Amino acid sequence: MTAIQDFLREDVGTEDVTTNAIVPAGHRSRAKIVAKAHGVLAGQGFAKEVFMALDRDIAYRETMKDGETVSPGDVVATLEGATRAILTAERVALNILQRLSGIATLTRTFVDAASGTKARILDTRKTTPGIRRMEKYAVTMGGGMNHRGNLTEMALIKENHIAVAGSIRRAVELVRARTPVPIEVEVRTMEELREAVEATVEQIMLDNWDTVSMRDAVAFVAGRVPLEASGNMTVERVREVAATGVDLISVGALTHSARALDMSLLQEGVGA
Numbered sequence: 001m002t003a004i005q006d007f008l009r010e011d012v013g014t015e016d017v018t019t020n021a022i023v024p025a026g027h028r029s030r031a032k033i034v035a036k037a038h039g040v041l042a043g044q045g046f047a048k049e050v051f052m053a054l055d056r057d058i059a060y061r062e063t064m065k066d067g068e069t070v071s072p073g074d075v076v077a078t079l080e081g082a083t084r085a086i087l088t089a090e091r092v093a094l095n096i097l098q099r100l101s102g103i104a105t106l107t108r109t110f111v112d113a114a115s116g117t118k119a120r121i122l123d124t125r126k127t128t129p130g131i132r133r134m135e136k137y138a139v140t141m142g143g144g145m146n147h148r149g150n151l152t153e154m155a156l157i158k159e160n161h162i163a164v165a166g167s168i169r170r171a172v173e174l175v176r177a178r179t180p181v182p183i184e185v186e187v188r189t190m191e192e193l194r195e196a197v198e199a200t201v202e203q204i205m206l207d208n209w210d211t212v213s214m215r216d217a218v219a220f221v222a223g224r225v226p227l228e229a230s231g232n233m234t235v236e237r238v239r240e241v242a243a244t245g246v247d248l249i250s251v252g253a254l255t256h257s258a259r260a261l262d263m264s265l266l267q268e269g270v271g272a
Contacts, residue, residue, distance in 0.1 A: 003130060004049050007092050016088040029083040029267055033097065035070040036262040040108045042066050042141040043100030044077065046134055050093040055085035067104070067141045076263070083267075090265045099131075100138035101261035107142025107254050113235055119242035119249050122147045122228065126252040135255045147250060155183045156205070168192060172199040184228070193217055197225060203248075205230050211244050218245035 033047070041064055048060040058081035070076060076097075079086055110121045121144040127135045136146045148154040155175045157168065165171035168185055175183055184203035185196040190213075196204050197220075206217055208231035221227055228248040229241050241249055 002053075004046070004053050004092075006130075007096075008050065008053055008089065011092050012088060016084070019084050019087045023083045023087065025084070027083040028081060029086065031079045031086050031265055031267050032075045033077040033079075033094070033263055033265050035074045035076055036072050036264060038071050039069070039101055039105035039261040040142050041068050041070050041076055041097075041101050042104035042138040043097045043134065046100070047077070047093040047097045050096065051079065051081075051085065051089045054089045055082050057081055058085055070101075070261075079265075086265075094263055094265060096131075096134065098260035098263055099128075099258075100134055100141075101263070102258040103135055103138035103255055104142035105261055106258040107139050107144040109235055110233075110238055110249075110251055110254065111143035113238045114242040114249065117239075117242035119229075119246055120145050121238075121254075122248050122250040123254045124230075124250050124252045125150075126256040128255070139254055142254075144251075144254060145248075152181070154181055155179065157183065157185045157201075159186060159188065159207075162192075168195040169199050172201060186230075190216065190220070193220065197221060201225065203228060205250070206246065207231050211240050214241065214244040214246055 044062050044066050051058045051060050058079060061078045062076070063078060064070060064074060064076045107121065114121060123136055123139040123144055124147055132149065136149060139146060148156065157171045157175065161171050162168055165174060172183060172185070182202040184205055185199070185201050186205040186207045187193045187196050188207055193204065203226045205228045206214055209217065209229065214229060217227060226247040228250055229246045230250045233241065233249060233251045233253065238249060
């Protein structure tokens, strides 16, 4: 069972009693999905998949593309087909579109705030269980980049790993002995930064550093390894952080605090 099918099973139960009581079997209609706020669109393909999961004959036509800016009143998609399927799938499809568009919109806000610097905006693993793939896709539609998608793709050595291993160098050695994946190390002090650079890792995370210390770190590293700033990142602060010269800025809020972008599905023509 796919995630989409699971979402529908959760929402529909055994049947949509309201729609099935009111709408005759075989009834057909047209509908449109309309934006009700300013933002960045994301999730068209997933929304289409929801409707198609109930009725493969529904015609879902994108009138706007993911990554485009929408305004109140913009029609982002039109539908034509069985009315029962359209109305039953409506809530799940809109939930996905609104959630992903909200993430894309917030991401674009961070990206715009850091524009003119070399810093790129990254997401994190602070995603909704079960829909990480969707949410990370939405980040890219907002102009952001994906950090690791799971614990296999990249090693991220954090303070608890270092505590168990005894040192950054030892932690890196243990990971290298097991897997060829890229390694990132989280550091909290200049001393740890020096150790991480000497260990020749692929990326270093400056965890909760102030901007003065970030500038010192950038000067010390001098381009030898990409630096990622992380911790309590806000739209108001991100410009100042980007100006320190770091390469990457990870923002957990992109996926754990994005506000849904309001949209509606409206019935248009109806048939027999």
